[in-house]
Amino acid sequence: MDVTPGPGAGHGAASITLERIRKRYPDGTEAVRELSLEVKAGELVVLIGPSGCGKSTVLRMINRLIEPTDGRILLGDDDVTRVDPVTLRRRIGYVIQNVGLFPHQTVAANVATVPGLLGWPRERTRARVDELLELVGLDPGQFGRRYPHELSGGQRQRVGVARALAADPVVLLMDEPFSAVDPIVRTRLQEEFLRLQAEVRKTIVLVTHDLDEAVRLGDRIAVLSEGGRLEQYDTPAALLGSPASPFVREFVGADRGIRRLAVTPVTREVLDPLPADGGADLPAVPLGGSAYDALGGLLTSGAEHAVVTEDGRPVGLLSRARVLGLGVLD
Numbered sequence: 590m591d592v593t594p595g596p597g598a599g600h601g602a603a604s605i606t607l608e609r610i611r612k613r614y615p616d617g618t619e620a621v622r623e624l625s626l627e628v629k630a631g632e633l634v635v636l637i638g639p640s641g642c643g644k645s646t647v648l649r650m651i652n653r654l655i656e657p658t659d660g661r662i663l664l665g666d667d668d669v670t671r672v673d674p675v676t677l678r679r680r681i682g683y684v685i686q687n688v689g690l691f692p693h694q695t696v697a698a699n700v701a702t703v704p705g706l707l708g709w710p711r712e713r714t715r716a717r718v719d720e721l722l723e724l725v726g727l728d729p730g731q732f733g734r735r736y737p738h739e740l741s742g743g744q745r746q747r748v749g750v751a752r753a754l755a756a757d758p759v760v761l762l763m764d765e766p767f768s769a770v771d772p773i774v775r776t777r778l779q780e781e782f783l784r785l786q787a788e789v790r791k792t793i794v795l796v797t798h799d800l801d802e803a804v805r806l807g808d809r810i811a812v813l814s815e816g817g818r819l820e821q822y823d824t825p826a827a828l829l830g831s832p833a834s835p836f837v838r839e840f841v842g843a844d845r846g847i848r849r850l851a852v853t854p855v856t857r858e859v860l861d862p863l864p865a866d867g868g869a870d871l872p873a874v875p876l877g878g879s880a881y882d883a884l885g886g887l888l889t890s891g892a893e894h895a896v897v898t899e900d901g902r903p904v905g906l907l908s909r910a911r912v913l914g915l916g917v918l919d
């Protein structure tokens with residue numbers, strides 16, 4: 590399969606191009622009327638929108654679990670409808686809500702599924718399984734021999750991710766991958782997942798209902814409305830800062846200002862000069878950290894100002910008013 594690396598893309602990440610795709614189910618439901626979308630190699634794109642707007646349908650058309658009624662889907666330069674579906678699915682990792690692990694197989698055997706289908710030698714498969722379990726934070730010696738029912742929900746999700754990465758896919762599709770676990774585990778899994786993505790740099794399309802998850806994970810977010818209509822396709826900061834339509838404005842909610850703080854870094858432009866004493870008694874926040882965290886630091890300490898540091902050295906003063914100003918929207 591052809592691979593088109595984009596800037597910063599890891600080894601073997603492919604771009605995805607949806608060209609005017611449409612899906613009409615046999616009963617006449619127009620799940621997706623016409624959608625065009627491009628995901629760059631190595632990019633993490635989130636699909637979000639109200640229930641029934643066609644997110645899962647779009648995702649499953651990419652790996653041909655569902656056949657499009659019309660339009661083209663390219664992986665790199667290859668039209669996926671011209672690739673044998675089984676071969677295609679071995680090149681595309683797929684992670685779903687309840688993971689779908691095989692219950693009667695050990696964790697190691699689950700992760701080894703696709704390498705097994707590809708006929709990898711035993712030693713290579715075993716080394717890959719160990720490497721992946723370590724990558725997702727599970728000790729292979731401890732967890733490899735367990736069965737799925739002997740794991741927590743969060744551990745099962747990690748095994749699902751490890752399994753999807755096993756044959757080094759060019760694309761990873763994720764349908765509500767973190768929704769089956771409680772909010773605290775979920776946040777931790779999201780953070781680990783971002784670290785993992787920084788390492789493997791796959792092209793990822795992730796479906797979620799959760800706007801905070803979308804904002805936290807997405808390089809770009811595609812907001813869909815009924816019939817798979819693309820309302821806006823933008824970075825989290827742009828989406829929250831300038832919703833393109835009343836639909837998006839309502840969808841991102843009244844608290845989008847707060848959400849925007851979470852994706853807005855503290856930069857030199859918003860800093861005031863340091864006081865003569867260097868602000869020794871004030872709370873410190875890092876340059877480039879999120880405005881949301883800076884506000885949290887200010888509120889916790891009760892201070893009006895924080896010292897902003899770079900490599901541990903103070904570079905300026907940040908006031909509460911300036912931080913709040915970063916969340917003010919049009």
Ligand SMILES: Nc1ncnc2c1ncn2[C@@H]1O[C@H](COP(=O)(O)OP(=O)(O)OP(=O)(O)O)[C@@H](O)[C@H]1O
Pocket residue numbers: 614615616618619620638639640641642643644645646647798
């Ligand atoms: N096999 C099917 N036959 C007929 N209609 C279907 C079929 N599968 C899905 N649909 C319909 O297609 C539309 C889009 O469904 P889809 O599952 O893609 O939405 P979704 O955005 O992923 O929804 P949710 O957020 O609730 O999971 C819905 O109206 C759904 O009822």
